[in-house]
């Protein structure tokens with residue numbers, strides 16, 4: 001019996017699946033995870049080659065409602081995959097194990113749910129759902145059906161994140177008090193969804209800093225924020241001139257407990273000559289302060305160029321982890337996909353992605369209500 005037949009039988013029996021999907025894969029003796037990509041736009045240009053670089057992964061399907069994009073990516077990257085123009089056709093088409101969701105942010109929750117209901121593991125670009133409640137329901141659905149679900153970003157995988165986390169855990173900074181993260185540029189110009197309801201600079205940009213700071217300092221307990229729309233109108237490639245409906249400017253304060261407070265600022269109106277490009281970026285985008293030391297991360301947390309540690313009154317600050325060690329921001333789907341085949345636990349944890357989603361929702365609520373919002377979600381911490 002192959003895996004698909006097995007899944008059909010268990011579904012028909014209405015039984016809870018007793019074997020984990022990892023065990024199922026092992027039973028089929030398959031050595032490659034079959035991946036379907038939904039959304040063949042800008043970011044797929046980074047995901048497709050990275051997934052193709054893995055000997056444990058095979059891209060078997062590409063899907064986009066703008067069907068010509070699925071065809072074009074299939075040809076450009078010589079994927080040799082089946083191509084589809086809707087998730088319904090994708091799920092009825094060639095068999096696959098994991099869906100990689102790279103569509104407009106607003107579509108993620110619905111598409112991820114459909115994939116999980118069809119028995120597929122899911123890696124989702126951020127955010128994994130549109131609301132915390134929707135994300136939580138997706139996780140419950142995945143767990144009920146013995147499936148894996150993960151959400152971007154993959155910042156916790158960088159050696160710079162590991163270095164900073166170990167410094168904090170080893171007490172090199174003394175008692176940690178405050179941290180700051182910032183990420184902004186002048187905004188994507190290709191798609192309207194970044195500015196429409198459910199888009200915004202928080203789920204597109206701030207999400208990285210929120211994942212980094214909660215990953216380093218622990219889950220946030222409460223959030224206060226101010227968000228605004230600085231630029232009410234934009235001109236974008238796919239829809240021309242549009243009204244900006246989601247925040248393009250946000251300041252988020254997080255209370256991590258133990259007296260630790262962090263702050264993230266993000267926006268689509270930040271002049272930065274480096275723009276989307278991280279190479280050679282020297283900005284200290286993440287800063288962590290304790291009473292015996294401080295850490296400053298060079299470049300963006302998703303593509304960093306090192307960490308400066310200052311922990312002495314008389315010795316100069318030292319530069320650490322200048323190399324990426326193979327880490328790239330677009331590696332998330334590959335790393336989790338390989339973990340299914342290898343049977344190991346990746347550092348990226350879905351409960352962390354869910355926590356970040358709750359923070360972004362709380363930030364919007366805090367801003368509109370003018371009050372501090374309590375959070376309920378947690379994730380396994382420390383990560384490193």
Ligand SMILES: NC(=O)c1ccc[n+]([C@@H]2O[C@H](COP(=O)([O-])OP(=O)(O)OC[C@H]3O[C@@H](n4cnc5c(N)ncnc54)[C@H](O)[C@@H]3O)[C@@H](O)[C@H]2O)c1
Pocket residue numbers: 038039040041042043044063064065066069085086087102103104105107111125126127190191203204
């Ligand atoms: N572009 C980047 O550099 C980048 C980097 C990191 C993360 N991301 C994230 O990746 C996601 C996609 O961003 P992008 O820049 O590639 O956007 P994009 O507009 O270039 O591509 C999105 C694609 O999804 C397709 N799509 C939308 N709804 C669909 C549906 N229901 N079914 C099938 N296809 C559908 C669109 O037709 C489009 O081709 C977003 O969550 C974004 O935050 C983008």
